[in-house]
Amino acid sequence: xxxxIYVEGGSGKALNAKCREAFKSFFEAAGLRGRLPRVVPGxxxxxTYDDFCTALSNPRDDAFIVLLVDSEGPVAEGNxxxxxxxxxxxxxxxxxxxxxxxxAHLMVQCMEGWFLADREALRAVFGAGFRPAAxxxxxxxxxxxxxxxxxxxANATRDCGGRRGYRKGRDSFDVVAALDPTKVTAASPxxxxxxxxxxxxxxxxxxxxxx
Numbered sequence: 685x686x687x688x689i690y691v692e693g694g695s696g697k698a699l700n701a702k703c704r705e706a707f708k709s710f711f712e713a714a715g716l717r718g719r720l721p722r723v724v725p726g727x728x729x730x731x732t733y734d735d736f737c738t739a740l741s742n743p744r745d746d747a748f749i750v751l752l753v754d755s756e757g758p759v760a761e762g763n764x765x766x767x768x769x770x771x772x773x774x775x776x777x778x779x780x781x782x783x784x785x786x787x788a789h790l791m792v793q794c795m796e797g798w799f800l801a802d803r804e805a806l807r808a809v810f811g812a813g814f815r816p817a818a819x820x821x822x823x824x825x826x827x828x829x830x831x832x833x834x835x836x837x838a839n840a841t842r843d844c845g846g847r848r849g850y851r852k853g854r855d856s857f858d859v860v861a862a863l864d865p866t867k868v869t870a871a872s873p874x875x876x877x878x879x880x881x882x883x884x885x886x887x888x889x890x891x892x893x894x895x
Contacts, residue, residue, distance in 0.1 A: 686886075687721035688749055689724065689751075689752050691724065692729050694725025695728075699853055710865055713865050714883075719887075721750070729753055736780075748885045751765075754792075756794065756830065758793060759790060766785065793828065801870070802863050815840045819840050823871065825872055
């Protein structure tokens, strides 16, 4: 089986290419080399959901279709992604007919929250002047509010020469490509869930037959 991940982010040819390459690097490092999902940048949040629904309702192959978006806020204990996306003000997305629980995934509370799990990746991207002490220090990265994540990134990178001040788009996918998935999944249960689902769904044919 193959997989397609409709991910929030990207805008325009160059940024879409960076998005695809960044997540390719992340998933390769997570153990999916040789069976990588195809990443489809959706641009805006609503457009990503709409593209996911279209792909789900018009299957062209046996690909496992996945939605990956920011949660944009805390996820209530016990709520799965579809419940969160249905109840969150501003979304109100119903689970499409035929979609399963493991086809919706969240970056909690935003993609940049993952960065806090791997400060060495941030240092590698931003170089001299990077100040990790300015980042939120809470180990439970999914409990750090989105505005605090961005404020911390701005403060930690404001003296970094050529990349002075974190900028989404310019910097975000460079950091994703540098992340250590082991650190991210250890700090983010939702990231762990994403990797676990993909590893299970994209097992090599021989492994599936042996089960």
